[in-house]
Amino acid sequence: MPLKLIITRTILLGICLVSLIACSEVGKPELRFGLASMPSNLDPRFATDASSSRIGRLLFQKLVDFDKSKQPVASISNWEKLSDTLYRFTLNQKASNFHNGMELTSKDVKATYDFILNKANSSPHRASLSLIDHITIPDKKTIEFHLSKADPLFPGYLVVGIVPADLIAQGHEFNLKPIGSGPFKMLAHSKDGQLSIERIRDNLTVKFIHVPNPTVRVLKIMRHEVDIVQNDLMPELITYMKDSGQVNIERMNGSRFSYIGFNMEDPDLKQLNIRKAIAYGVDREEIINYVFGNSARLANAILPPDHWAGNAKLVAYEYNPQEAKSLLKQSGYSTENPLKLTYKTSSDPFRIRVATIYQHQLKKVGIEMDIRSYDWGTFYGDIKAGRFQLYSLSWIGIKTPDIFFYSTHSKAIPPNGANRGRYNDKQADKLIDKASSFNDLTQQAKYYGELQTYLLDQLPYVPLWFEDNVVVTQKYIRNYSISSDGNYDGLINVILDR
Numbered sequence: 001m002p003l004k005l006i007i008t009r010t011i012l013l014g015i016c017l018v019s020l021i022a023c024s025e026v027g028k029p030e031l032r033f034g035l036a037s038m039p040s041n042l043d044p045r046f047a048t049d050a051s052s053s054r055i056g057r058l059l060f061q062k063l064v065d066f067d068k069s070k071q072p073v074a075s076i077s078n079w080e081k082l083s084d085t086l087y088r089f090t091l092n093q094k095a096s097n098f099h100n101g102m103e104l105t106s107k108d109v110k111a112t113y114d115f116i117l118n119k120a121n122s123s124p125h126r127a128s129l130s131l132i133d134h135i136t137i138p139d140k141k142t143i144e145f146h147l148s149k150a151d152p153l154f155p156g157y158l159v160v161g162i163v164p165a166d167l168i169a170q171g172h173e174f175n176l177k178p179i180g181s182g183p184f185k186m187l188a189h190s191k192d193g194q195l196s197i198e199r200i201r202d203n204l205t206v207k208f209i210h211v212p213n214p215t216v217r218v219l220k221i222m223r224h225e226v227d228i229v230q231n232d233l234m235p236e237l238i239t240y241m242k243d244s245g246q247v248n249i250e251r252m253n254g255s256r257f258s259y260i261g262f263n264m265e266d267p268d269l270k271q272l273n274i275r276k277a278i279a280y281g282v283d284r285e286e287i288i289n290y291v292f293g294n295s296a297r298l299a300n301a302i303l304p305p306d307h308w309a310g311n312a313k314l315v316a317y318e319y320n321p322q323e324a325k326s327l328l329k330q331s332g333y334s335t336e337n338p339l340k341l342t343y344k345t346s347s348d349p350f351r352i353r354v355a356t357i358y359q360h361q362l363k364k365v366g367i368e369m370d371i372r373s374y375d376w377g378t379f380y381g382d383i384k385a386g387r388f389q390l391y392s393l394s395w396i397g398i399k400t401p402d403i404f405f406y407s408t409h410s411k412a413i414p415p416n417g418a419n420r421g422r423y424n425d426k427q428a429d430k431l432i433d434k435a436s437s438f439n440d441l442t443q444q445a446k447y448y449g450e451l452q453t454y455l456l457d458q459l460p461y462v463p464l465w466f467e468d469n470v471v472v473t474q475k476y477i478r479n480y481s482i483s484s485d486g487n488y489d490g491l492i493n494v495i496l497d498r
Helices: 003-021 050-059 106-117 165-169 214-222 235-244 272-281 284-290 321-330 349-363 376-385 403-408 426-437 441-458
Strands: 031-035 064-066 072-074 077-083 086-091 132-139 142-147 184-189 195-199 205-210 228-230 247-262 296-298 339-346 367-374 390-395 461-474
Touching: 031 214, 050 184, 050 195, 072 077, 086 106, 106 132, 106 142, 106 165, 214 228, 214 235, 214 349, 214 461, 235 247, 235 461, 272 321, 272 349, 272 367, 272 461, 284 296, 284 349, 284 461, 339 349, 339 376, 349 367, 349 390, 367 376, 376 390, 403 426, 403 441, 426 441
Parallel strands: 031 205, 031 228, 339 367, 339 390
Antiparallel strands: 064 072, 077 086, 086 142, 132 142, 184 195, 195 205, 228 461, 247 390, 247 461, 296 461
């Protein structure tokens, strides 16, 4: 039976079964946002997962943001470059008071970044900020960053949400009780997943509802039990909603980069032949066509080819099962003597479905993949701790090429960064260090291009695709906009008109 027909029948069956047991909820005067996964940590000094980062943008202000062309722009501070290794930031009128009424000052900025730079605190953002030698605060509006080396991209690294210095000193639990200065403040956040925030300017409540099953999310928006759902939806479900005419659907090309990650300390996966066999054994185009409904673009690197530091000349790994078999044979494996690997993923049904397709495709070339799915917190904890052979995740909100240091440099192995595969390669480190050493962006782009060629050859991860962003809203929702990185900033101006 064709893959597309199997998927369609499975989705429709799921809708029929769930509709029999779905129950209605009493409406409340609030905007309800259905989430596939809840945030793992709302403390901006530790947040790394998508939900935490997206909701954190609403709760906390940061020194710098990015425009649509991925160039750094002033957020709550303006800056000037005093020398190659000294930047002065001045808080501007956009800097709001914290939600507890305290003024946001340079003291809070320094305390936030000093905490991250303290190795004892194990912040995952420390690696990308390690070029900061020290921070001085001439007055309550001015912060000076003294760098250990020049880097023209430095302002773009200062995107961590600012938290109050006094509460840092008190050991405040910002994860459960986030106190920032953003356009929203926390109303309720409990370990069981309840999360409500309030828009400061008009007291609109936004309630994030954990609905891990995509079919149930669709049913909830069709039954008016949620007002917005965004991403993590199968194309058949989107078509089902579109045909109903009951909701608004908007989509745009996204920059969310998905990949298959390897544990590079595993005796099998540290072999390049095996990693390449996996790359040749996965038919990405078939998955994009039938599973994503062509709502994704093939990727060959973390940065898209149109990024100023991207590489448009990369040659993709096309589906080639014979080449995959040949490479596996060199390592002693075959369809008669298959390589056995364990693949970890979240309990999201869509991600499990994609994993089963990997499993089916790789079995044809001599790899038996055991799929193990977990709730998001357990899964993400295992990945950060290195308890895996294979897994798949996505990078979101990538604006600057420092992502290569953060994700692949040997100095960024957790807890110092997000090199979750424990990739340790001297040549990759050398290219990353060399690229970042230039003040000229043209030179940086040249070496980042070489780095991406090298990484595609060495495969510390298999690049998959850039997923489109899709938002589904009730007819009475107005002014909600989406962006290429899939953030939730549209909630800042959304109007609930019912």
